[in-house]
Amino acid sequence: MKRAICLVVGLMLSFLSADVLLAQGEKNIVYLSWKDVVEITKENSLELRSKRLDYNIQKLETWKSLSNFLPSLNYQGIFQRNVELPVFVFMGQRFTVGTPYNFQHSIVASLPLFTGGARWFNYDLQKTLRKSLKEELKGKEESVVYDAVATYYSIVLAKELINTAQEAVKVAYENLEQVKKFYNAGAATELDLQRARSQYSSTLPALESATTNYKLSKQRLKSLLNISLGDSLVISDTLEIKNVLGELEDISLENLKSLSNENRTELKIVNYQSDVSSTGEKLALSKFSPVVSLAASVDHAAPLENSKVQWRDYIRSKSIVLTVDVPLFEGGRRIIDWQIAKINSDKIEIMKKQTEYAVELDVEQSYYNFLESEKNLKNLQDALEHARESLRIARLLYSQGMSNQLDVLNAQLLYSKSKTEYLEGIYKYNMSQMSILKSTGILTKILN
Numbered sequence: 001m002k003r004a005i006c007l008v009v010g011l012m013l014s015f016l017s018a019d020v021l022l023a024q025g026e027k028n029i030v031y032l033s034w035k036d037v038v039e040i041t042k043e044n045s046l047e048l049r050s051k052r053l054d055y056n057i058q059k060l061e062t063w064k065s066l067s068n069f070l071p072s073l074n075y076q077g078i079f080q081r082n083v084e085l086p087v088f089v090f091m092g093q094r095f096t097v098g099t100p101y102n103f104q105h106s107i108v109a110s111l112p113l114f115t116g117g118a119r120w121f122n123y124d125l126q127k128t129l130r131k132s133l134k135e136e137l138k139g140k141e142e143s144v145v146y147d148a149v150a151t152y153y154s155i156v157l158a159k160e161l162i163n164t165a166q167e168a169v170k171v172a173y174e175n176l177e178q179v180k181k182f183y184n185a186g187a188a189t190e191l192d193l194q195r196a197r198s199q200y201s202s203t204l205p206a207l208e209s210a211t212t213n214y215k216l217s218k219q220r221l222k223s224l225l226n227i228s229l230g231d232s233l234v235i236s237d238t239l240e241i242k243n244v245l246g247e248l249e250d251i252s253l254e255n256l257k258s259l260s261n262e263n264r265t266e267l268k269i270v271n272y273q274s275d276v277s278s279t280g281e282k283l284a285l286s287k288f289s290p291v292v293s294l295a296a297s298v299d300h301a302a303p304l305e306n307s308k309v310q311w312r313d314y315i316r317s318k319s320i321v322l323t324v325d326v327p328l329f330e331g332g333r334r335i336i337d338w339q340i341a342k343i344n345s346d347k348i349e350i351m352k353k354q355t356e357y358a359v360e361l362d363v364e365q366s367y368y369n370f371l372e373s374e375k376n377l378k379n380l381q382d383a384l385e386h387a388r389e390s391l392r393i394a395r396l397l398y399s400q401g402m403s404n405q406l407d408v409l410n411a412q413l414l415y416s417k418s419k420t421e422y423l424e425g426i427y428k429y430n431m432s433q434m435s436i437l438k439s440t441g442i443l444t445k446i447l448n
Helices: 002-025 034-044 046-069 118-184 190-225 246-250 253-263 265-286 333-399 405-439 443-447
Strands: 029-032 072-081 087-090 093-096 101-114 232-235 291-304 315-325
Touching: 029 034, 034 046, 034 118, 034 190, 034 443, 046 118, 118 190, 118 232, 118 265, 118 333, 118 405, 118 443, 190 232, 190 405, 253 265, 253 333, 253 405, 265 333, 333 405, 405 443
Parallel strands: 029 232
Antiparallel strands: 072 101, 087 093, 101 291, 291 315
16 A cells, blocks of 8 residues: 555656656747837837836836925824933922823824925926936837847848858868869869868858857847747848838938937937936025924823823823024035035036037938948949859859869859858848937837
């Protein structure tokens, strides 16, 4: 009986451990297009999640600043044991004041009536910070979407480069085999054979490099999309020329700058920061004004000779207090705070100018890079066609004994180089369009 029980328990544990191992080894297959990358990035990006939490915190800070306009209600309970009571001597007689024990319960309501505008300035400051963080969130969204799309297309590029490298290896191998036949037949020299072997060996590192870049780009994209590094990605797009700009393709540089001034989050953020610094100056000045507050309390006190207090021992009292607090001297701290606030405003104005220059230069750089990549793409395509034809002719002539091995090797190198540059040119052209959209602040609007 015991053996049967042990056998059943052992089988259950075996099945359980097998299920755990299968669960650990299970991998998901994720199918991606560039539109999927955009959507997943906006939803799953860890950077965006962190920035959204910052924004949510600031929304709560804004609500908290409104609480300063509301009255506060507090309860206070006191138990007091007077170790030594004060004694007064009057006309030779001693009078003891107070009782050894004192119990008190109080409810106090207070409301600041005037604080020099500090409460309103604080609310305005928190509200402006919330708007600034909202723009930061938009800017972060554009940044992570751009990085994710760039990484996605770098995977597509790496895949095409692998195919190109494999083709180069295949061509070099076929050429080597042809040279071996000619060499064995006495139609090729030892130098031709060594050159063919060297050419074949030189194509292998490019294939290994492209394969490594392909793997690393996939892992980087998984981290950007918050996908498990153990999952498998299936890329649906191929490397082809895309027209992402649409109507913006023929827009002038000046119009791009105007569009950037309307949409770039950096410019909006620095303007909000300027408003924050201006409000900070007013907040610092408000500390020079008096503070008027109103307080009302209901007290129940029980002075006793012993600690055996009962409810009937309490005496109720009510009071209303109007307080005016005028700060006269605090070591110059308020003046220094105000001076610091003014310096911060000056710094923001400098930062604002720097941001305007940086944004304008970013638009110009994106615009000229696009024009350059557009012109280069046509030239690279023509160069590839010529290189392909040159390789075909060189191999044909060599097979007929009308050319030497060096011409074939040069044609192979030129073709591999031209195809690689053409593929990279397509990638640069597509990404230069993305850069224009990002520099004008409308990337996520266009890609939605």
